[in-house]
Amino acid sequence: MKGTRRPGAAPKIDIRDVASRARVSIATVSRTINHIPTVNAVLAARVWKAVADLDYFPNTQARALVSGKSKLLGLIVSEITNPFFPELIHEFEQVAISLGYEILIGSTNYEPKTMELCARRMLERKVDGVAIMTFGVEEFVLERFIAENVPVIFIDAASRQAPSDTLVVDYRAGIREAVQHLAVLGHRKIGFISGPLRLHSAEMRKQAFVESLWDAGITLNMAWMIEGTHTLDGGRDAMNYVLSLKDQPTAILCSNDVTAIGVQHALFEANLKVPDDLSLIGFDDVHLAEYTIPPLTTVRMSCKELAQAAVASLISRMQPANGKPEVPARAIIQTRLIVRRTTGLPKGALNDLSRP
Amino acid sequence: MKGTRRPGAAPKIDIRDVASRARVSIATVSRTINHIPTVNAVLAARVWKAVADLDYFPNTQARALVSGKSKLLGLIVSEITNPFFPELIHEFEQVAISLGYEILIGSTNYEPKTMELCARRMLERKVDGVAIMTFGVEEFVLERFIAENVPVIFIDAASRQAPSDTLVVDYRAGIREAVQHLAVLGHRKIGFISGPLRLHSAEMRKQAFVESLWDAGITLNMAWMIEGTHTLDGGRDAMNYVLSLKDQPTAILCSNDVTAIGVQHALFEANLKVPDDLSLIGFDDVHLAEYTIPPLTTVRMSCKELAQAAVASLISRMQPANGKPEVPARAIIQTRLIVRRTTGLPKGALNDLSRP
DNA sequence: CTGTTAGCGCCTTCAG
DNA sequence: CTGAAGGCGCTAACAG
Secondary structure, three states: OOOOOOOOOOOOOOHHHHHHHHOOOHHHHHHHHOOOOOOOHHHHHHHHHHHHHHOOOOOHHHHHHHHOOOOEEEEEEOOOOOOHHHHHHHHHHHHHHHOOOEEEEEEOOOOHHHHHHHHHHHHHOOOOEEEEEOOOOOHHHHHHHHHOOOOEEEEOOOOOOOOOOEEEEOHHHHHHHHHHHHHHHOOOOEEEEEOOOOOHHHHHHHHHHHHHHHHOOOOOOHHHEEEOOOOHHHHHHHHHHHHOOOOOOOEEEEOOHHHHHHHHHHHHHOOOOOOOOOEEEEEEOOHHHHHOOOOOEEEEEOHHHHHHHHHHHHHHHHOOOOOOOOOOOEEEEOEEEEOOOOOOOOOOHHHHOOOO | OOOOOOOOOOOOOOHHHHHHHHOOOHHHHHHHHOOOOOOOHHHHHHHHHHHHHHOOOOOHHHHHHHHOOOOEEEEEEOOOOOOHHHHHHHHHHHHHHHOOOEEEEEEOOOOHHHHHHHHHHHHHOOOOEEEEEOOOOOHHHHHHHHHOOOOEEEEOOOOOOOOOOEEEEOHHHHHHHHHHHHHHHOOOOEEEEEOOOOOHHHHHHHHHHHHHHHHOOOOOOHHHEEEOOOOHHHHHHHHHHHHOOOOOOOEEEEOOHHHHHHHHHHHHHOOOOOOOOOEEEEEEOOHHHHHOOOOOEEEEEOHHHHHHHHHHHHHHHHOOOOOOOOOOOEEEEOEEEEOOOOOOOOOOHHHHOOOO
């Protein structure tokens, strides 16, 4: 008897059961289910029938052990409760699953230590590749993956240590559009609420803003450059701070949508109206942005493209470089302004309509 | 030489390397790292030192293969983009990770077929247990897990097939509070936007509403019982439908928060004010509810408790029932009303203040 | 083209 | 208490 099976436990089927039922060797079964083309059609048919009859499916662990590939992809995000990430995860999952990969998700919560733990978890589970979709990565975290030879992809920069692909988001395009849009409306006093500035991508979004201001010929006022946290609370707090200022901006751009939603809330509490009292623009264009009150004008970044490019890169890097040279590829993710209803003329502009 | 290693590939170290460095057998290493207490302290110390020196960690796949436990927990949710679920996932992750488990997430998107696929993925990866945190489960999906002897836990009902624990959410408590709250304010015309009614938990929330109305002595008007989809769009559409009605309710309760947010949006578009024109109550109390405009009155359900109870049940069911009888446990999740600012007097009530 | 065989890295009896 | 040895289920040489 094959082990003691507890009552109710299903008799686990393995490759040998299939082999004997199909009257072939286990090697043939293995080849068949792995779609090795050199298998005799008749035998293959018998195998498939046995597989169906027995409702057999291969043991992933055993497979992983011997083949060295876990068919697991790591996905590290900043904070799963920020609605942008679930949307990203969703897209990532779609692609990964369709390619036969399972996903391991980790949230760093913006804490370097948690990021390190995530990395360790991924390594221990032997993921075949990792996408680090946070706003910045510590170099030493990358090194861990590179040392273990697992492909990594992350946003906004390539690693100097290894030939990894780069996912470059064109923040400039969308943010410039946003600033232009504001400028056309007549805004000259524009503030920016960033993400945590120690994070590289947060810094880049801010930079894109600074440059766009310059391009629009608008003076940068450092007093209106606030460091936020990319969270609802952070947006609210930042806005409350702005409200305490003597000289206030007439428009504010936020580094992400939840920050903007926090700002809207602070304004609501202060009995101020958007866009009458202040124009507001977000970044990401999460689905929710369409539903805020009023609907949020924001810069759209396609998380679908991001996810697809990330998976594609990982998968291609996992192939043992058959011939093609390992030139780092670079995927460019576009951004663009979606005008909804949180932007309008600067306060008091109506008095000014007849200016030369 | 130990296999051909590509340049840059780390020399993978295994239990044997540790054993030889610690001058013990691999069995001793295994016992040590698994904290079997019968290991000689001196040898154990040598092992731990070797482990540290070599930065060794056991291969999860091999471990899973031989031990039969993957240390993987499945978590099936309805829709990851509904903010309630990320919060749930976050809590679930906290507990699971701290117990040494990794999570496999699957979203059903309310599609039975996708649910089935999720179940299959979980089975193939040999999860040690599955939490199905959707609003309903097809019986045949459960059977799959039960047949494979993997512990399952899901919301609102126990399986009749196997001794599984039950997670019962006390919808009544919170929803009754909500209805009372509305009744006290003077509402008699209260509508309800449910989730998809083929889903058991959605149906239960609706039932709780119906009973609460009855308890409050308020007449149920079937025209105001709308079936929604538990999404932003569904909430908006449902509200637009309500607005087309001749006789309209003065208050609406929603089966979840995103539905309520959709409703708020529809109202905004229709130039109607909350709570002046309509009182609104959600369900879940996602973090975002505090940030809607105005902040949403809602029924709080602790996803932390839910997550903890789910993991606890799964883990306990995985133990080979040492002695204790397998009596199904039941965890009761409480709900309660959080009053914010989407509820007020019914429209026109001011004219009525002096009624006997 | 098919079958036999040797591990993948680890846990776990079973002798010592 | 420790070590040697036999698999877990599968893939990948290697023979036939």
